[in-house]
Amino acid sequence: MARLIYSAAASLDGFIAGPGGDMGWLTAYAGEPNPAAERLLADTGALLVGRRTHDGDDPNRDTDAEGAFGGQYDGPAVVLTHRPPATAPPGTVFTTDLHSAVAAAREAAGDRAVVILGADVAAQCLEAGLLDEVFVLVVPVLLGDGTPMFPRRPGASPVRLESIADDTPHWYRVVR
Numbered sequence: 001m002a003r004l005i006y007s008a009a010a011s012l013d014g015f016i017a018g019p020g021g022d023m024g025w026l027t028a029y030a031g032e033p034n035p036a037a038e039r040l041l042a043d044t045g046a047l048l049v050g051r052r053t054h055d056g057d058d059p060n061r062d063t064d065a066e067g068a069f070g071g072q073y074d075g076p077a078v079v080l081t082h083r084p085p086a087t088a089p090p091g092t093v094f095t096t097d098l099h100s101a102v103a104a105a106r107e108a109a110g111d112r113a114v115v116i117l118g119a120d121v122a123a124q125c126l127e128a129g130l131l132d133e134v135f136v137l138v139v140p141v142l143l144g145d146g147t148p149m150f151p152r153r154p155g156a157s158p159v160r161l162e163s164i165a166d167d168t169p170h171w172y173r174v175v176r
């Protein structure tokens, strides 16, 4: 069954987007070579995307690098939303509940992985015991505010993570 991997670039203080969903802070760092990220891209069979990510800012807007993985990903995407549009672009499916979305993304991914884009969706997958891995590229910037990589989980128990890659510091398996 396809692994579910939450992948994000995050500021050192733990934000994946700035205030109001601003992604401009990432533009200066986009495109830097990263073998682990290239490996993740090669292993990505489908994206599971939150609606705010789908509709949101892109650090590479209006360039060839616009889109997931700096514009290099062109496979299937499942977008989770309460407001599915009447029509969907080719390769994109809109779903309205988490478990259907995960099932559709896994089906589309085949024997490769599902990469989750969006902190809210990733947190729900974690809460539901569905999240297998976390891959974070830490960017040397302090945003101070915005969308946290993981939302607060008041009263929650710690979730242990174990490192699974030698060539990048923040690629982890979720210990269950």
Ligand SMILES: NC(=O)c1ccc[n+]([C@@H]2O[C@H](COP(=O)([O-])OP(=O)(O)OC[C@H]3O[C@@H](n4cnc5c(N)ncnc54)[C@H](OP(=O)(O)O)[C@@H]3O)[C@@H](O)[C@H]2O)c1
Pocket: 007, 008, 009, 010, 015, 016, 017, 020, 021, 022, 023, 049, 050, 051, 052, 053, 054, 056, 057, 058, 080, 081, 082, 083, 095, 096, 097, 098, 117, 118, 119, 120, 121, 122, 124, 147
């Ligand atoms: N730094 C990075 O690498 C990176 C990567 C990805 C995204 N981002 C940024 O992160 C921000 C988005 O993250 P986010 O955590 O705020 O939101 P998100 O996870 O992208 O999307 C959340 C939205 O998805 C829909 N949704 C979530 N769970 C659902 C469910 N169970 N059933 C139906 N619909 C559901 C809802 O949209 P509706 O109710 O409106 O339909 C919800 O508001 C954006 O600013 C984006 O640009 C950064």
